[in-house]
Amino acid sequence: xxxxxxxxxxxxxxxxxxxxxxxxxxxxxxxxxxxxxxxxxxxxxxxxxxxxxxxxxxxxxxxxxxxxxxxxxxxxxxxxxxxxxxxxxxxxxxxxxxxxxxxxxxxxxxxxxxxxxxxxxxxxxxxxxxxxxxxxxxxxxxxxxxxxxxxxxxxxxxxxxxxxxxxxxxxxxxxxxxxxxxxxxxxxxxxxxxxxxxxxxxxxxxxxxxxxxxxxxxxxxxxxxxxxxxxxxxxxxxxxxxxxxxxxxxxxxxxxxxxxxxxxxxxxxxxxxxxxxxxxxxxxxxxxxxxxxxxxxxxxxxxxxxxxxxxxxxxxxxxxxxxxxxxxxxxxxxxxxxxxxxxxxxxxxxxxxxxxxxxxxxxxxxxxxxxxxxxxxxxxxxxxxxxxxxxxxxxxxxxxxxx
Ligand code: GLA
Numbered sequence: 001x002x003x004x005x006x007x008x009x010x011x012x013x014x015x016x017x018x019x020x021x022x023x024x025x026x027x028x029x030x031x032x033x034x035x036x037x038x039x040x041x042x043x044x045x046x047x048x049x050x051x052x053x054x055x056x057x058x059x060x061x062x063x064x065x066x067x068x069x070x071x072x073x074x075x076x077x078x079x080x081x082x083x084x085x086x087x088x089x090x091x092x093x094x095x096x097x098x099x100x101x102x103x104x105x106x107x108x109x110x111x112x113x114x115x116x117x118x119x120x121x122x123x124x125x126x127x128x129x130x131x132x133x134x135x136x137x138x139x140x141x142x143x144x145x146x147x148x149x150x151x152x153x154x155x156x157x158x159x160x161x162x163x164x165x166x167x168x169x170x171x172x173x174x175x176x177x178x179x180x181x182x183x184x185x186x187x188x189x190x191x192x193x194x195x196x197x198x199x200x201x202x203x204x205x206x207x208x209x210x211x212x213x214x215x216x217x218x219x220x221x222x223x224x225x226x227x228x229x230x231x232x233x234x235x236x237x238x239x240x241x242x243x244x245x246x247x248x249x250x251x252x253x254x255x256x257x258x259x260x261x262x263x264x265x266x267x268x269x270x271x272x273x274x275x276x277x278x279x280x281x282x283x284x285x286x287x288x289x290x291x292x293x294x295x296x297x298x299x300x301x302x303x304x305x306x307x308x309x310x311x312x313x314x315x316x317x318x319x320x321x322x323x324x325x326x327x328x329x330x331x332x333x334x335x336x337x338x339x340x341x342x343x344x345x346x347x348x349x350x351x352x353x354x355x356x357x358x359x360x361x362x363x364x365x366x367x368x369x370x371x372x373x374x375x376x377x378x379x380x381x382x383x384x385x386x387x388x389x390x391x392x393x394x395x396x397x398x399x400x401x402x403x
Contacts, residue, residue, distance in 0.1 A: 005053040005067060006403075008114045012065055016403075017053035017114070021141070023133035023398035024049040025119035025126045026174045027206055027356050028347045029183055030314050031292040033322055035168025036227050037234075037254040039289045040187045042296065043170060044198065044394040045178030046119070046206075050130040053403065054113030056142040062110040064094055064135070068117070078107050078139070084162065088217060092163045093128050097136030100159030101145070109142050120387060122212040124348020129171035132160050133398050137176070141400040149177040149397060154191050166224050178397040185296045189255070199302040203364040204356055204392040205336065207371050209328035210381050211352035219351040226281065226322065230254075233282040236273045237266070244269050258289055284321035288314060308342025308358045315345035315355075324350030332375055339363070339370030356392070364391070 009017045024045040031041035052064070060078040074091035076082055078098045085091045101107050115134070119127040136156045140147050147155070153176035157169035173186050173193065182195040198204075213219045238250040238257065246265055251257035257266060263286055270282050291310045298306040315333055319325035329346045336344035336357035344357035359367045371389055376382055 003067075005051065005114045005116050008065060008067060009053055009055075009112075012114070013055065013112045015055060018055050018403055019111075019138070019141075019400065020051060020053055020403050021113075021134045021138035021398070021400045022049050022051045023130045023137060023175045024178065024395050025130045026171060026178070027125060027204060027354075027392045028170065029204070029356065030295045030310055030345070031170075031288060032314060032318055032345075032347070032350070033226060033230075033324070034285060034288050034292065035170040035186070035188060036166065037168075037230050037285050038188050039254050039258070039285065040185055040292045041168075041170045042183060042185050042292050042299075043174045044183040044204075044392065045174055045397055046125060047393040047395045048117075048119045048125070049395075050115060050117040050119060050127070050134040052113045052115045052134050052138060054111040054138055057110050057112060060108055060110050062094065062098060062135075062139075063112045065114045066090065067114060078102050078110050087164055087220075088214065090131070093131045093160070094135050096159045096162035097132050097156055098139060099162055100155055101136060101139050101143075104155065105143065105145050107139055107143050111138055111142060113138070118387075120208055120354075122214045122353065123208050124213055124346070124350070124353030125206070126171040126175060126348070128163070129156070129160060130175050132156050133172055133175045137398050137400050150191050150193070152176055165220050166227050174397070176398050178395060180396040181394050183299060183394060185292065189253075194296070196296060196299045198299070198394045199304075201361045202302075202304065203359045203361065205341070205359055205364065205367055205371070206347070206354050206356055206390055206392050207332050207336065207375070208354045208388045209326070209332060209352055210379070210388065211326065211328050213349060213352035219349065222324075222351060223349050226324070229278055229281045230285055233270075233274055233278040236278070237270050237282065240269050240273050241266070254285060254289070258286065263287075263290055280321040280323075284317045287317055287321075304342050304358065304360060308344075311343030311345045311356070311358055312337075318346055318350060322350075326350070326352055328352070329355055332371065333357070335370050335374035336367055338374070339367035341367050
């Protein structure tokens with residue numbers, strides 16, 4: 001049996017931990033690869049989370065042990081230029097919030113802590129942002145910065161770029177500010193969340209391909225490249241909207257463009273100026289944005305079938321236009337549908353990781369069964385099945401408090 005966090009803490013620091021900082025992972029229901037284009041997303045926080053039991057220090061050091069022996073302890077001095085470890089090292093996700101907070105505020109106190117997590121790693125469920133948030137929240141509270149969850153979520157989105165991924169702000173925002181029982185439509189610049197209750201008979205099934213999507217490995221370059229392609233496509237389309245008489249001046253970004261010009265008219269212009277990959281990337285961003293807007297209404301109306309159809313559309317677009325799916329993700333999606341899911345799609349950045357499927361109280365058992373017999377059993381992936389396939393419970397965002 002693994003020691004509790006408190007036991008590990010006492011063993012190492014010869015005292016009891018005094019505080020708990022926790023931050024959940026998330027599953028994104030719809031709106032993939034839109035956040036870094038300034039467009040909305042629609043995730044909810046998971047019941048799986050990063051937990052740190054800790055004791056504030058008088059000095060500015062952070063020493064953090066990981067309950068998972070695969071990850072060696074990290075130990076550093078908080079400051080404005082913390083030397084990073086090798087790319088992909090988990091310690092970089094601990095240093096990231098520390099450096100960003102130190103650049104903006106007076107951080108004089110660090111902490112000793114022990115961390116445990118049940119968010120599957122590199123699976124598209126934001127284990128890394130949960131870690132960044134749990135550390136960031138601990139430092140913000142210990143140093144009495146007085147930031148609200150949205151402010152801190154915004155800072156954490158900038159912080160994570162320390163690790164080399166040019167991510168958007170979805171993961172940090174939902175992990176920091178989610179509301180139990182709700183999904184949230186998140187808009188950016190400025191960051192705002194609109195909470196929508198998840199109907200009590202809806203069931204979101206999360207299923208992991210078992211293929212790791214290391215954001216710090218090759219997936220990082222592929223992810224960053226997608227972002228650059230979107231920027232490039234936008235730069236080509238924006239001035240042409242003026243030439244076509246659709247706007248007076250070139251819009252500053254995707255959000256402004258799609259607010260002022262109908263999607264079909266934007267796409268007519270895009271077809272003239274974009275070709276190949278850039279056109280496909282652009283089409284995904286525009287169509288995915290429309291799906292997010294519609295998804296919010298459909299969740300409000302508890303339109304299960306309609307919401308599922310949007311999820312299917314999202315997956316198709318991510319596969320064909322954005323090229324971030326994989327054979328395993330497509331297979332899981334197909335099995336979920338075969339089992340009776342109303343919709344299914346890859347969730348997170350893609351390149352491996354998880355799918356999310358929409359079932360209800362009547363169909364959920366068949367969906368689970370079909371996933372297990374169709375995907376996991378033939379691959380012998382039946383050990384710790386509860387880690388690979390589970391129901392997502394819309395959960396509360398990060399919190400910090402005395403133990
Ligand atoms: C990762 C990033 C997010 C978002 C998704 C794709 O999870 O951290 O900001 O871009 O990929 O939607």
